[in-house]
Amino acid sequence: xxxxxxxxxxxxxxxxxxxxxxxxxxxxxxxxxxxxxxxxxxxxxxxxxxxxxxxxxxxxxxxxxxxxxxxxxxxxxxxxxxxxxxxxxxxxxxxxxxxxxxxxxxxxxxxxxxxxxxxxxxxxxxxxxxxxxxxxxxxxxxxxxxxxxxxxxxxxxxxxxxxxxxxxxxxxxxxxxxxxxxxxxxxxxxxxxxxxxxxxxxxxxxxxxxxxxxxxxxxxxxxxxxxxxxxxxxxxxxxxxx
Numbered sequence: 001x002x003x004x005x006x007x008x009x010x011x012x013x014x015x016x017x018x019x020x021x022x023x024x025x026x027x028x029x030x031x032x033x034x035x036x037x038x039x040x041x042x043x044x045x046x047x048x049x050x051x052x053x054x055x056x057x058x059x060x061x062x063x064x065x066x067x068x069x070x071x072x073x074x075x076x077x078x079x080x081x082x083x084x085x086x087x088x089x090x091x092x093x094x095x096x097x098x099x100x101x102x103x104x105x106x107x108x109x110x111x112x113x114x115x116x117x118x119x120x121x122x123x124x125x126x127x128x129x130x131x132x133x134x135x136x137x138x139x140x141x142x143x144x145x146x147x148x149x150x151x152x153x154x155x156x157x158x159x160x161x162x163x164x165x166x167x168x169x170x171x172x173x174x175x176x177x178x179x180x181x182x183x184x185x186x187x188x189x190x191x192x193x194x195x196x197x198x199x200x201x202x203x204x205x206x207x208x209x210x211x212x213x214x215x216x217x218x219x220x221x222x223x224x225x226x227x228x229x230x231x232x233x234x235x236x237x238x239x240x241x242x
Contacts, residue, residue, distance in 0.1 A: 007136040025062035045147035076103035078240035079188035085195030091225040100138035109153040114197030177214030193228040
């Protein structure tokens with residue numbers, strides 16, 4: 001039986017009574033029309049599912065009692081880190097949502113010279129909060145019980161500061177590079193995806209000088225919101241759990 005899943009940002013335990021905040025309570029009661037004695041699954045990112053029953057529905061809240069818990073691992077054996085050039089509008093939202101569904105463990109927004117999004121620190125923090133909500137919502141939908149990490153934005157020319165020596169760094173280049181199929185098997189990949197205007201020659205050179213391998217996804221030029229998701233799917237098919 002499939003249960004509605006709800007992310008809760010607090011410790012959970014069997015026997016605990018928990019009160020959902022207004023937004024989540026309203027969604028379950030008004031949008032999904034759930035009633036007292038119906039069951040939902042709660043999760044908080046610790047790798048467990050907590051099965052709870054609705055005990056009380058009020059105007060702006062809902063109280064649930066946790067009856068049991070089960071450890072459930074839906075994570076890919078392939079450690080994927082998406083380093084995504086920030087795109088405009090809802091394109092970044094779509095990329096983050098689908099990357100979570102496809103199994104990435106980390107997402108780092110990438111700042112580059114041709115990035116079309118210019119935000120001050122306050123607006124960037126609001127963006128990060130918005131993207132975190134997209135990540136948890138995607139986990140609710142796809143059944144993940146571990147929450148992917150959303151890192152702070154990093155400029156291209158500072159990528160070496162976060163590079164993991166245990167991961168193979170791949171740079172998607174629409175004009176040159178080897179095929180994904182030619183890659184050697186690895187258990188960790190970091191994908192660098194440029195923004196809508198692409199990376200500059202200097203940025204490309206910097207990434208490759210710091211260990212990045214240029215790859216292509218065929219003869220066609222993909223949009224930034226398509227390229228990363230396509231590469232993740234291919235890597236999951238070759239080395240992951242697809």
